Amino acid sequence: MNPVWHQFTLSDFSPYRWLAASYVYRIIGLLGQWKQGSFLLQWGEPLGALLISIVFIFGPFISTGLIGLWLFALAAYWGLLTLADKGKPGITPIHLLVMVYWGMAAIAVALSPVKTAALTGFVKLSLYLLFFLLSARILQSPRLTNGLITVVLLIGLVVSSYGVRQNFFGVEQLATWNDPTSELAQATRVYSYLGNPNLLCSYLFAAIALSIGAVFVWQGRLPKALAVTMVLVNSSCLYFTGSRGGWIGMMALLVSFALLLFVWFRDSLPPFWRKWLLPLVLGGFAGVVLVAIVALEPIRLRVMSIFAGREDSSNNFRMNVWMAAIEMIKDYPLTGIGPGNAAFNSIYPRYMSPKYSALSSYSIFLENAVEMGLIGLSIFLWLIIVTVNQGIAQMQRLRLENNRQGIWLIAAIAGMAGLLGQGLVDTVWYRPQVNIFWWFLVALIASQYQFKGNGEQ
Numbered sequence: 001m002n003p004v005w006h007q008f009t010l011s012d013f014s015p016y017r018w019l020a021a022s023y024v025y026r027i028i029g030l031l032g033q034w035k036q037g038s039f040l041l042q043w044g045e046p047l048g049a050l051l052i053s054i055v056f057i058f059g060p061f062i063s064t065g066l067i068g069l070w071l072f073a074l075a076a077y078w079g080l081l082t083l084a085d086k087g088k089p090g091i092t093p094i095h096l097l098v099m100v101y102w103g104m105a106a107i108a109v110a111l112s113p114v115k116t117a118a119l120t121g122f123v124k125l126s127l128y129l130l131f132f133l134l135s136a137r138i139l140q141s142p143r144l145t146n147g148l149i150t151v152v153l154l155i156g157l158v159v160s161s162y163g164v165r166q167n168f169f170g171v172e173q174l175a176t177w178n179d180p181t182s183e184l185a186q187a188t189r190v191y192s193y194l195g196n197p198n199l200l201c202s203y204l205f206a207a208i209a210l211s212i213g214a215v216f217v218w219q220g221r222l223p224k225a226l227a228v229t230m231v232l233v234n235s236s237c238l239y240f241t242g243s244r245g246g247w248i249g250m251m252a253l254l255v256s257f258a259l260l261l262f263v264w265f266r267d268s269l270p271p272f273w274r275k276w277l278l279p280l281v282l283g284g285f286a287g288v289v290l291v292a293i294v295a296l297e298p299i300r301l302r303v304m305s306i307f308a309g310r311e312d313s314s315n316n317f318r319m320n321v322w323m324a325a326i327e328m329i330k331d332y333p334l335t336g337i338g339p340g341n342a343a344f345n346s347i348y349p350r351y352m353s354p355k356y357s358a359l360s361s362y363s364i365f366l367e368n369a370v371e372m373g374l375i376g377l378s379i380f381l382w383l384i385i386v387t388v389n390q391g392i393a394q395m396q397r398l399r400l401e402n403n404r405q406g407i408w409l410i411a412a413i414a415g416m417a418g419l420l421g422q423g424l425v426d427t428v429w430y431r432p433q434v435n436i437f438w439w440f441l442v443a444l445i446a447s448q449y450q451f452k453g454n455g456e457q
Helices: 002-008 016-020 032-037 041-061 064-083 093-110 115-138 142-169 197-217 221-240 244-268 271-295 297-307 313-331 341-350 364-400 405-423 432-446
Strands: none
Touching (some): 041 064, 041 142, 093 115, 142 197, 142 405, 142 432, 197 221, 197 244, 221 244, 244 364, 244 405, 313 364, 341 364
C-alpha cells in the first residue's frame, strides 16, 4: 500500500530525467549571460517579492481589472526570470499537477460549447497559475518568505480592523444577505473593503492561519503580542461576517492547525501529554462551540439555519443552483463547459430555475466539475492531496532540523483547509482577492520541496 501511495502522491518524483529530454526546458537560462550584466536581475528575487507584495497591499482596495493587469505584469516578470535562470530546476510534484490542471483547462476550452467565453476564463486561470510559479520561486528564500508573510498579515490587520469597526459602529447592508423571514434579518454583517461578507471571510483565512503561525515563529515579546493581536482581530472580523460557510471553514482551519501543531511538538511532550493533549484540545474546542451555540442566541439561530433546508432562503437558493449545476455536469460530464464565470453565465440560464440567477455554482467542487468535467475535478482533488502530502512531508523534515519555517507550512495547510471548508458551499474564493491567497499558500508549500544533489528527493 505504501508504494502505491508514494506513486499516487508523486513522493518519489524527480524532474531531472524528464527535463533533460524536454525541448521547452532548454530555453531556460537563454538570457543567463544578460542576467550577469544586469543590475536589476542581480536582485531578481527581492524585486519579485516586492512586486508580489504590491498585489497584496492594494488587492483589497482596487478593482479586479487592475489586479488582473498587475498579475499580467507578474507573469511577464516570471518569464523574464525563468529565461535568465541557470539554477537547478524548480519543478516539484505540485508544479507537475498544476501543469496537468492547466492542460485540462486548455482541453476544456477546446471542447467548450462557448469557446470565446471559456477562453476568457482560461486566460484568468493562467494568470493565477503564473502567479503561483513566481511565488513558489520567490518563497524559496526564508528571508523573503518572512517578509511577504509580514506584508500579508499587516494588510490583513487593516482589512479586519475596519471590519470590526463596522460591527460596532454599523454599516449599510449592500444586499439581502440574511433570510428576510429570520429573526436575524436586520443583523449587521461586516464586509470591510471587500464589499461582501462571504468574500471577506475567504480573504481572512490566510491571514488567520499565518497569524497563528506567527505566534510560534516570531521571536520577542512585541512581535508575539502583535501576532496574538492579529489572531484576535482577524478571528473577530470573520465571526462578525455572519458567514456560515466561513464559520465551517474556520473550524476546519483550527482543527487542521491543532492536529499538525501536535505533530510538530509531540516528541518534546511528556508521555501523559502525548496521549491526552490532542483529545483534550479538540474536546475543549468542541465544548466551547457547543456552549456558544446554546448560550448565544445569534450564533444558535445562525447555526440552526444551516439545518433548516429549503426553509432558509439562502439554503433554498443554493440548493436550486446546485441542482442546476448537477444537470450541467450530466450534459458535459468529462470536460465540462470551459473555465471561468463567463462560460458559466453563458450556459447556466438554460438550466436555472426561474428567479434563481447565479454567477457560479456555489461550491468549488461542483464548479470544477462544471467547468472542466469530472476529469478536471479529479485532477483538482489530486492536486490538493499531493500538496497536503508534500506539505506534511516537508514540515516533518523541517521539524527534524528544528527549523521554524515548518510552522509556515502548517499555517499554509490550515489556511487551505479553511478555504476548502467554506468552498463546500461557496465559490467567492475564485475572486482575485482570494484566489491569489489560495495559490500563495500552495506556492508556500511547493517552495520547500527539497532536492538532493543527485537529483532525487
